[in-house]
Amino acid sequence: MTTNVTNSLATVRNLGILAHVDAGKTTVTERVLYATGTTHKRGEVHDGTTVTDFDPQERDRGITIFAAAVSCTWAGHRLNLIDTPGHVDFADEVERSLRVLDGAVAVFDAVAGVEPQSESVWRQAERHGVPRIAFVNKLDRAGADLDRAVASIRERLHPAPLVVQLPIGSEQSFTGVVDLVGMRALVWPDGAEAPEEGTVPQDLYDEALRRRRLLEEAVAERHPAALEEFCGRETLSAPTLTAALRDLTRSGDGVVVLCGSAYRNRGIEPLLDAVVAYLPSPLDVPPVRGEYEGVERQRPADPAAPAAALAFKVQATPTGRLTFLRVYSGTIEKGDAVWDASARRTERIGRILRVRADRHAPLERAVAGDIVAVVGLKSARAGTTLCAPDDPIVLEPPGVADPVVSVAVEARTSRDTGRLASALARLAEEDPSLRVRTDAETGQTVLSGMGELHLEVAVEKMRRELDLEVTVGRPRVSYRETVVRGVSGVVFRHVKQDGGAGQFAHVVLDVEPLPGPGFEFRSAVVGGRVPQEYVRAVEAGCRDALAEGPLGGHQVTGLRVTLTDGATHVKDSSETAFRTAGRLGLREALRACGMVLLEPVAEVTVTVPEDAVGGVLGDLAARRGRVTGSTTRTGTALVTATVPLAELFGYAGRLRGRTQGRGTFTARPTGYAQAPATALTATR
Template sequence: MRAHTSTHTNLHTHTHTNNPANSLTTVRNLGILAHVDAGKTTVTERILYTTGTTHKRGEVHDGTTVTDFDPQERDRGITIFSAAVSCRWDGHRINLIDTPGHVDFADEVERSLRVLDGAVAVFDAVAGVEPQSESVWRQADRHGVPRIAFVNKMDRAGADLDAAVASIRERLHPVPLVVQVPIGSEDAFTGVVDLLRMRALVWADGARTPEEGPVPDALREETAHRRRLLEEAVAERHPAALEEFCDRETLTGATLAGALRDLTRTGDGVVVLCGSAYRDRGVEPLLDAVVTYLPSPLDVPPVRGTHDGAEQERRADAAEPMAALAFKVNATPTGRLTYLRVYSGTIEKGDTVWDAGTRRTERIGRILRVRADRHDPLERAAAGDIVAVVGLKSARAGSTLCAPGAPLLLEPPGVAEPVVHVAVEARRAADTGKLASALARLTEEDPSLAVRTDPETGQTVLSGMGELHLEVAAERVRREHGLEVAVGRPGVAHRETVGAGVTGFVYRHVKQDGGAGQFAHVVLDVEPWPETGEDGGFVFRSAVVGGRVPQEYVRAVEAGCREALAEGPLGGHPVTGLRVTLTDGQTHVKDSSDTAFRTAGRFGLRDALRASEMVLLEPVVEVTVTVPEDAVGGALGDLAARRGRVTGSDTRGGAVTVTATVPLAELFGYATRLRGRTQGRGTFTARPTGYAPAPTAATTTR
């Protein structure tokens, strides 16, 4: 095992070699993903400590962590904002992003995953896969991010590696490839057996590095059995390993490591390690696994973008034209920081870059290597780097920055639609303008927040992903901007959908005010369409025959229909879950135009929805409630009173976990109620699952 002192290299100097490709092989851009309280931030802190980046172990409960540096994170004991840090291990640079675990901040995870090459998924050895673990795993699946798994808290009462692995297999459906055997259990957990090198690593109390030794006699038989199972699982999925296994009936350590690397990077397997980050046990092997199995920027496909409608790609090469994606914006007292993943080329201090979204130039003032809230200046950043830059005025999360002479637009991270809103106002009328500026800055930093003015009441409405999300935003306004604000009761963001549609709805748009007029005639069918997919719950198609509506006008009708979805007839809520078919129409030789047919599509669909049976939808969430066995009855009764529908339960270790689907509107204040009913012993988590008809089942037929 490498000595701890071997990692004390010059951590903050950005060096360059004569062969940029070789240096890229030693870079790892990874995220730490997990359910809240699985130990994600503690794992990050121990990585920083083990690599010599910090010289004191940060503790979540003491508020001394490096990555949870925001006052609200330290007050609440949870990660709210993704934090980037950089460290070195075994000659490799690791750019690491610690992501939030609470569902309200899932968009922070989404933006981080967009720029990462790999991830470490942290699981609780007692709880196994928890709801948010599943959500972030699915997010990583969508982005094709290779992962390794770290089963944390092996020193806790009830810790069970096999049970945790079984839950990974059953709920997440990967092929878990366990490469360690724990030595001791629960409080007696002292180390692991490395199945590749068939050696024991034991951490004595207070020791900074493990002692390496032979496999303990008591574990020899089990270790041999598990090594055999690992070899068989790998050989089943890797052709080269299968060939060696058939010839020799075993695999060498080198073949096994190479096959595990390939399976991790293709997603055909997930390497599983275990440990206790809080007690500094298992962190060094985890770091070894990161550099051994997770990909470098050269191991992932070239990034793809578009320019003038044509698709282009850029390789991770400093010689390519520069292309970078902004994934986070943070306003600090010393300036506006924009976090970038550089995909190709090189950025130097003072460079002029092109923002492909806003189509304007920006100047790079400074480049910084990031250590959470601390920064080290750099002269340049090259392909594969994750850095922060100062000086950009208009770039937002999702902006593409590129070389002015080689424009490229990269796909930005997706932004979820807000589901909860509150009215906010300054307590002093003189602060109204300052509040507007503060909210504008918040939405600039966090695209999942939205601000609008209610047209009926004139109130400022702040929308976000959940109650906690909005609480944090309001507290930031108070702390960072010194404003006293009043916050109304939270409400949910409803949607409207079609219960029963209409067929052959005719709309004629005729306008004549002198000169060229406007003429468009459309016939629409509207029907329910429950499949959402990438179209956001709206499907448009044309069944027009004989060229009665030219194709360019068909596109204009679709654009108008999409505009009509912004406000439904029940309460002005967005409309989803419908299919619109243009079945017929007429044109005028002089007065028909794109504008006329776009207007006909907008007003035609608006009137067609008024003639349909509409249903009001409310957001629903899947709630996982864990309570002592003697409190189950009260918890179930409370869920029923909140219109909850129980979908499953499980008893383990004297606690019962109940899963239910509950309308989001019924969960406001639930945390306080649950703690009161269970004397503080009950906990719950929630994740969005979609929309369902509201209890009033508001419909209209006109």
């Protein structure tokens, strides 16, 4: 790799903006674009003038729904930035984005601190090993408190927060920050385009020294080189402190915390400096790993290496189908033939585009470290690997969560039935967390997603973009069935003879409950009574049987199946016969087991005025909610409860009515719990 290439990759930052809904993610992104000169007017969420929330539904609802990529430059560095949704219904958009990012900025509300979805996206980033820095936003609001927000970060997220700034002023009088690393003041006068740098205000000097000392001690405790200097000099120089903060951020042993007010344009320039200083470049992350035909492979971030890119988003536009790629290695040029390693077919790159939300600039090539959109790919989906045809690799795709809410959809007129099928296929292609199926009993088309809002957005998209009128049924949740009492020694013989070669398979199964969700299969057959290839066929058959349980035809989870014995026929046994025996045998065993119905539950956080708490608690109890916590601050109560998802349909309107429009809530799915007996009748 040449020096020029190394220097170029070292100046790239691929990062996401993560937060709870309404914490100010999109406003932070808009101010970043303005500060970097990418835009010449500050976009506002409330005015519907933002760059990244460009979809009509996003502007109407005032929230981010679709992850939007933008590219800008700061201090000689290229920042490829993805503004992600904050609403829990669109968590899969965050998941797909995090899969291709090298770093992230987590935005927190200075009044609310860590909120439920803040915690969820933080854990998602942690699972992907994405280094983060934190930005405590909205310090100009009444009740804003940096120390309290940092305490909630420490208590709920469990990182080591390394606070590198001290606010100057509070609430409406917040005007700037003290940079504790450089021991300087940055003040943004009203209407100023950039901060004014000066000395630390005299009334804050002692507090700044105290906090700088705490920062040095926290860093020295976690970084060997910093500890060595600290022990020798009893202080840390700014270069040593900066280098140590960078190392701790990239290793995940510490989280740099900055603060500001994005709406008032205060704190954005230091945040950009921190992104450049602390978050990793493509060269700082390990080579991406994958496999092909069972052989593990890896690709370094080198434009001269064989090409490897991962598609993480597909978007249909009036001008063509865009496939968003993170290029991990190699170089992809316009007109190149690439190998779709997932579909095992050759694709051709039509155009390559540098993305700025809904606007694009053409490129001749994309190199390792780039995030771009390409036109011309026909089969690529989110999770598809594109690579050099002569050196294939399959990269790990982003995970896709199981949907929890379903609605029946049908075209308003019979002549639109074909258009509806095409529209649903397009929606599922763009958003893998949407699932479409046909109900075997009713013949209805069922659309499943991650929540009520998720499905509302999908249906509205069909109406707006495709001019398709559809009728939507009442939402239904996705139930599960599980085993609470197992059975042993269930014998099943599959014998079929209809001329020619027959089918014969004999299996003996034990079924027992499994702690937690999932399915386990194991074989205890001895003496080779069932050959290994038939054991695998029995397992496949058992997995087939999990699709429909005996209580109401719901998916079965939380069980362990053991194949204890079996028998074969010298001529008539086959993998097909044993797969059939596994499927039918497990179905028979489940009918003999003790089974219960599981329903999805959510952690609900309700924010209401103190005088409305009683009515809210009563309503939650009526919805089978179990209150797990309640706190009060500045006249507002936060109530946390676990509530069955089925009971939350229409809750937003009910809450507004009970609180005269002052109450809000968030819901985060947390798993499944046993449903009451009455739910069994309702789901049949």
